[in-house]
Amino acid sequence: MVMPISSGGDHAAETESTESLLPKNQQRGGDGVGDDGGDDFHGASFAGAVFNLSTTIVGAGIMALPVTMKVLGLAPGLVLIVLAAMLTDASIELLVRYSRAAGAKSYGRAMGDAFGAFGRGFLQFCVVVNNVGVMVVYMIIIGDVLSGTSSHGVHHHGVIEGWFGPNRWNGRFAILTITTFGVFAPLASFKRVDSLRFTSAVSVALAVVFVVITAGIAIFKLARGQIPMPQLFPDVHDWPSVWRLFTAAPVLVTAYICHYNVHPIYNELRDSLQIRPIVRTSLLLCSAVYITTSFFGFLLFGDATLDDVLANLDANLGIPYSSVFNDAVRVSYVLHLMLVFPIVFHALRLNMDGLLFPSARPLSCDNRRFAVLTAALLAVIFLAANFIPNIWDAFQFTGATASVCVAYIFPAAITLRDHHGIARKRDKLLSVFMIVLAVVANAVAVYSDACS
Numbered sequence: 001m002v003m004p005i006s007s008g009g010d011h012a013a014e015t016e017s018t019e020s021l022l023p024k025n026q027q028r029g030g031d032g033v034g035d036d037g038g039d040d041f042h043g044a045s046f047a048g049a050v051f052n053l054s055t056t057i058v059g060a061g062i063m064a065l066p067v068t069m070k071v072l073g074l075a076p077g078l079v080l081i082v083l084a085a086m087l088t089d090a091s092i093e094l095l096v097r098y099s100r101a102a103g104a105k106s107y108g109r110a111m112g113d114a115f116g117a118f119g120r121g122f123l124q125f126c127v128v129v130n131n132v133g134v135m136v137v138y139m140i141i142i143g144d145v146l147s148g149t150s151s152h153g154v155h156h157h158g159v160i161e162g163w164f165g166p167n168r169w170n171g172r173f174a175i176l177t178i179t180t181f182g183v184f185a186p187l188a189s190f191k192r193v194d195s196l197r198f199t200s201a202v203s204v205a206l207a208v209v210f211v212v213i214t215a216g217i218a219i220f221k222l223a224r225g226q227i228p229m230p231q232l233f234p235d236v237h238d239w240p241s242v243w244r245l246f247t248a249a250p251v252l253v254t255a256y257i258c259h260y261n262v263h264p265i266y267n268e269l270r271d272s273l274q275i276r277p278i279v280r281t282s283l284l285l286c287s288a289v290y291i292t293t294s295f296f297g298f299l300l301f302g303d304a305t306l307d308d309v310l311a312n313l314d315a316n317l318g319i320p321y322s323s324v325f326n327d328a329v330r331v332s333y334v335l336h337l338m339l340v341f342p343i344v345f346h347a348l349r350l351n352m353d354g355l356l357f358p359s360a361r362p363l364s365c366d367n368r369r370f371a372v373l374t375a376a377l378l379a380v381i382f383l384a385a386n387f388i389p390n391i392w393d394a395f396q397f398t399g400a401t402a403s404v405c406v407a408y409i410f411p412a413a414i415t416l417r418d419h420h421g422i423a424r425k426r427d428k429l430l431s432v433f434m435i436v437l438a439v440v441a442n443a444v445a446v447y448s449d450a451c452s
Contacts, residue, residue, distance in 0.1 A: 127351050218299045345377070
């Protein structure tokens with residue numbers, strides 16, 4: 001899940017972030033995106049761009065989607081997954097169109113063109129909040145799956161806990177400590193995101209393994225008549241149950257956020273006009289993955305579906321070799337998250353450096369600043385993952401704040417600002433709708449979550 005983030009202007013962090021994802025023959029000029037000019041690279045292919053954008057979209061949000069079916073009911077939940085994809089497509093279309101008009105090669109510069117330095121800085125801050133939240137979710141999932149988790153007085157055994165029994169060294173704190181020092185810290189020490197290309201490829205394959213095995217288990221049990229009729233619609237019987245429906249909104253927002261990676265992909269294309277079909281193909285592919293996971297995940301566990309569906313895979317599923325499949329699904333996705341983590345962290349570090357040291361030399365040229373910032377951010381994420389109870393709470397916070405701004409409010413605000421006079425009446429109505437929907441739905445979600 002490649003997440004390059006820009007800071008706008010000729011900022012050093014933006015230059016480094018952009019250059020680290022571009023071929024060397026494109027690394028020209030102050031913003032890291034100049035003439036093609038080289039002999040080896042002639043632009044990214046359609047398939048390659050779809051792959052990169054799709055891996056940006058599919059992340060930890062997939063784990064919380066089955067529980068949204070439990071909250072919304074299967075029918076409304078699947079419909080909202082599709083509608084969220086359509087709204088994401090519309091917001092990206094607005095962002096790309098205004099970026100072309102402004103000649104902006106990054107999200108930050110598009111915001112800067114509309115709202116100045118404050119707009120660039122606010123976008124950067126929101127991306128930092130979003131990425132910290134995403135990585136906290138990664139750590140929570142890793143802790144849940146490997147060391148176990150408890151929900152409503154029931155303990156769900158982790159993989160390592162199941163293999164070796166409960167011990168001091170395989171508790172949540174110990175597991176996350178070992179993972180942080182043994183996996184995250186070494187991979188986070190790379191200064192260029194290109195150094196992680198092989199681990200990224202492996203992570204995508206592991207995510208596919210998770211989806212295929214989960215669907216296969218559900219289909220097998222369904223054919224044998226072992227799955228009861230799922231809840232098609234939500235159980236709404238009082239006002240608190242109505243407010244609870246809105247808690248699914250931040251999860252859907254987080255699941256589709258990919259806007260900060262659109263510009264780097266757009267800048268590398270052989271034909272820039274392909275960006276629209278690329279976005280739509282990626283959203284169609286990811287929607288299929290999300291619908292498959294949501295449908296079969298909720299079908300398997302029904303009302304017992306947990307906030308992190310991986311934690312459900314600790315019991316006998318009623319199929320041959322159940323324990324083997326359980327462990328295969330959980331371990332494959334945990335390894336996927338471990339390998340995605342450093343790519344998300346790379347973008348976080350660059351943007352945090354841009355916020356704290358706006359006029360300093362590039363981060364890659366200052367080893368001391370690089371090491372201190374890396375250690376501090378890892379420590380914050382580690383501590384948050386140990387104190388936040390579950391991924392639903394983390395998604396509620398990031399999805400209702402930073403993610404909704406980056407995905408919907410900022411593109412809509414750029415359109416309403418209409419600095420270049422290209423907005424149609426339909427665009428402005430859509431923008432108002434996106435802002436109102438995003439603000440109301442997420443405000444109610446935060447209120448509902450706080451009350452509960």
